Amino acid sequence: MKRKKIKHMTVVALMLTLAIVAAGCSSGNKDKGNEPGPSEAAGGNTGSVTLKVGSAAVPHAEILNEVKASLKEKGVDLEVVVFDDEGQLNPALHEKQIDANFFQHVPYLDSVKDEKGYDFAVTTKVHVEPIGFYSDKLKSKDEIKEGAKIGIPNNPSNEYRALVLLQEQGLIKLRDGLTTYEATPKDIVDNPLKLEFIEADSATLPRALPDLDGAIINTNLILEAKIDPESALFRENANSPYANIIVVRKGDENREEIKKLDEALTSPEVKKFIEEKYGVAVVPAF
Missing domain, CATH: 3.40.190.10 (Periplasmic binding protein-like II)
Incomplete structure (x- = not known):
């Protein structure tokens, strides 16, 4: 009776061992099968x-x-x-x-x-x-009056660009020999309307329009300010x-x-x- 009991316990222990080993193998295979491959680990774009x-x-x-x-x-x-x-x-x-x-x-x-x-x-x-000239007060270039306050960007290249646009419109004249894309109001040699120039950070000019007679503003800032770019009184041509x-x-x-x-x-x-x-x-x- 004692031998039978020992034999029975041995069989049970052997079966339990086999079950544990089988479960371990199954678990290992499952984990391995779910491991991301190289492209998955890299977000699905190994060559990107x-x-x-x-x-x-x-x-x-x-x-x-x-x-x-x-x-x-x-x-x-x-x-x-x-x-x-x-x-x-x-x-x-x-x-x-x-x-x-x-x-x-x-x-x-x-x-x-x-x-x-x-x-x-x-x-x-x-x-x-x-770049264009915008105004909350004026409807055309002809309405620009003597002493009008005109906003222009204060960084060198865009300030030059604004002044050249005003020159092209016949409103001012710059001195000859400006070749470095830089100019300030000090380079104006003729200003028949005695325009007053307000030099300001480009990004502030759309907000400053109510306080000015007009301003020359970069188009990206006009778009960001939700102002209609078609409302410019005049602008650069496509050959800029x-x-x-x-x-x-x-x-x-x-x-x-x-x-x-x-x-x-x-x-x-x-x-x-x-x-x-x-x-x-x-x-x-x-």
């Missing part, structure tokens, strides 16, 4: 590269977002980083927080790169935002040299993902998108 581009909100970020899908198909995950303070976009590129930026034109870049020590390269032109550009650190212009970005931004699809969405406010530069 993330490209971080800093930009102004309008229209720059909107244009960049338009090419996200096409770049995704080409293995580039485009991350658009909008900066409320555009003055931080070049420092962010310089400090390698982003791979490229999209907000400026060549005259502006030229006006700051030497002073700040930026070693940047321009890869492509995308669009022109014709102030095309907005993609800027990268020197040496990065040959990166494959940068080339793909440039190609996408200068495609017929993007040209159509810009023309249909923005009309006269934004003009393709390609």
